[in-house]
Amino acid sequence: AGEGDPAILNLPDWSKTLGMPVAMNPYGQPSKYESQLLRRESPGLTRVGQASVSFTPLQGLFGIITPSGLHFERHHQGWHDVDPAVHxxxxxxxxxxxxxxxxxxxxxxxxxxxxxxxxxxxxxxxxxxxxxxxxxxxxxxxxxxxxxxxxxxxxxxxxxxxxxxxxxxxxxxxxxxxxxxxxxxxxxxxxxxxxxxxxxxxxxxxxxxxxxxxxxxxxxxxxxxxxxxxxxxxxxxxxxxxxxxxxxxxxxxxxxxxxxxxQYTSIQECKSVITTPSGGQRLLEKGFYNVSGIAWSGRGKITRVDVSTDGGINWQPARIEGPVQNKALTRFNMNWVWDGKPAMLQSRAVDETGYVQPSYGQLRAVRGSKSIYHNNAIQTWKVAESGEISNVQVL
Ligand code: MTE
CATH class of the missing domain: 3.90.420.10 (Oxidoreductase, molybdopterin-binding domain)
Incomplete structure (x- = not known):
């Protein structure tokens, strides 16, 4: 206190000059300061990039719409830019x-x-x-x-x-x-x-x-x-x-x-995940945080999402950001005051059929642990005293 923040006290140079003209980027691009928000490959997941997957950076997105340039990709044999005139x-x-x-x-x-x-x-x-x-x-x-x-x-x-x-x-x-x-x-x-x-x-x-x-x-x-x-x-x-x-x-x-x-278990069951704060991020200091995530169900609309900050012992209802759409992502938010102690963040979604997203213990009891597909278990993010957040599993 006393010194003042130079970023507010001094008018930056760009405030005193003409900006860039219209249509300089005829197809608009994100700010250069957002260059880390990219879809990414998981190194070593497949032998070649033509039969692979790139992942959407959910940790940096808001609301429910994925920007088209960040939509995940899964190709079995590479992608092509096909001429619509001959398709x-x-x-x-x-x-x-x-x-x-x-x-x-x-x-x-x-x-x-x-x-x-x-x-x-x-x-x-x-x-x-x-x-x-x-x-x-x-x-x-x-x-x-x-x-x-x-x-x-x-x-x-x-x-x-x-x-x-x-x-x-x-x-x-x-x-x-x-x-x-x-x-x-x-x-x-x-x-x-x-x-x-x-x-x-x-x-x-x-x-x-x-x-x-x-x-x-x-x-x-x-x-x-x-x-x-x-x-x-x-x-x-x-x-x-x-x-x-x-x-x-x-x-x-x-x-x-x-x-x-x-075979033919094609419907994606009800699932949710907290996207911020989430694994790899770090809380700055104790105090207020908006816990935000997404929920979805292949059987219809999301009716409820509960959030736990203690690894599933206590649950509180999250705020659902509407309008809730059929078979679409649904954004939820919850106010959280971090007391600086270790915490375990989880979300649990319920859909309009009454189906409740399972814990890892519940899911493995029915499905075992050797499958590849259709894992819709509750995700846990562990917050350490240092504020560092990591991926853990709670049964
Ligand atoms: N369709 C064709 N023709 N070829 C493909 O490799 N991949 C499928 C599906 N449709 C695929 C395909 C798979 S496994 C998925 S998960 C989705 O496309 C991925 O769609 P996206 O690349 O638009 O995210």
Whole structure:
């Protein structure tokens, strides 16, 4: 006290000069002071970057929308910037009983049809997969960053199938196929299409999809694990049973404690995580902190989030920042006064079906610890007396 803060006492030079002109950056970029906020690879996770994942920096984001440039990426065979003028979507069937009139759509055909815009999360089934056995990675970017949330725009798949004369009584499944070298194919039950939720999307956050996320066309399958959101979507086949393709029979299956695998467990169960303060960060001193995080459920809306600062002994309801959307991220906040002593921060979400996010003990009792996919356990961040925050597991 007494000296005063030079940053407030002295007018900086830039305040006394002309600023930069309009449209100097015709496509705007974040401030240079935010250059650390990037999607990042986990070194050594895969042999090549073409069959890998980059994680969204959840620790630095606010609200529920992921900026398009920070949307996580998961490619099985690398990404491409595909010319929309030559991209096509074919809708077909092996039997005319399922679909009267197979059709091929251009992007221009699709973009003149009635569209919907909806906010949804996309989470890779392998998100938090490294943590099944024990703590593996230090920050929320790596524990939970195969997760993003955007406003997607496109055409309901129902509309296209009906345009091709689908017979819903006979055609009970669709197969979505991507145009990249990975031959990504996923079966989707027809109920999800019939209820209007599944759509073929060309828009993301108000502009065309980014190439990394499937430009010019991807499938949006709300609530379902990311692998079914087929990118560079080129074909939809309708049929009467699941196809059991390689990405359904060998990958994206859940290894259970009895040694058997579960197949087609595609819905992402209710989950939440505190994004700040979180692993790798450091509290400055004791006093007030806004504890902030995100919650989501593949089964609908989030109805409640509780926060614990003592490792799950006591819980308090967090403030839910609305409006709460169906199968979208939901932001929660809680006031917290840190007393300078060690603390264990946790969040626990509940969705509209009444499902409560499980602890690691509860989840492992049912699922074991050898799986890769669908880990939705409660995350714990340990705050040390020094203020340093680390990733720990509480049963
Ligand atoms: N679609 C195609 N064609 N090729 C792919 O490799 N990866 C899938 C899915 N769709 C993939 C794909 C997986 S495993 C996930 S988690 C999501 O896309 C990731 O979407 P994103 O890269 O937009 O985050």
């Amino acid at each position: 096509r979507l074919m809708i077909n069937a092996s039997d005319p009983a399922f679909l009267k009139q197979p059709k091929v759509y251009t992007m221009d055909d699709l973009m003149r049809l009635p569209s919907v815009s909806r906010i949804h999360f996309i989470e890779c089934g392998a998100n938090t997969g490294l943590e099944w056995g024990n703590v593996a990675v230090p920050t929320v970017q790596y524990t939970h960053g195969m997760l993003s949330c955007s406003e997607f725009t496109g055409v309901p798949l129902r509309l296209l199938l009906e345009d091709c004369g689908v017979d819903y009584k006979k055609a009970r499944f669709v197969l979505a196929e991507g145009a990249d070298g990975s031959s990504m194919t996923r079966t989707i039950p027809m109920e999800m299409v019939e209820n209007g939720e599944v759509f073929v999307a060309y828009g993301m956050n108000g502009e065309m999809l980014r190439p990394e996320n499937g430009y010019p066309l991807r499938l949006v399958v709300p609530g379902v694990q990311g692998v079914s959101w087929v990118k560079w979507l080129r074909r939809i086949e309708v049929g009467d049973k699941p196809w059991a393709t390689k990405d359904e029979a060998v990958h994206y299956i859940d290894l259970m404690p009895d040694g058997l695998h579960r």
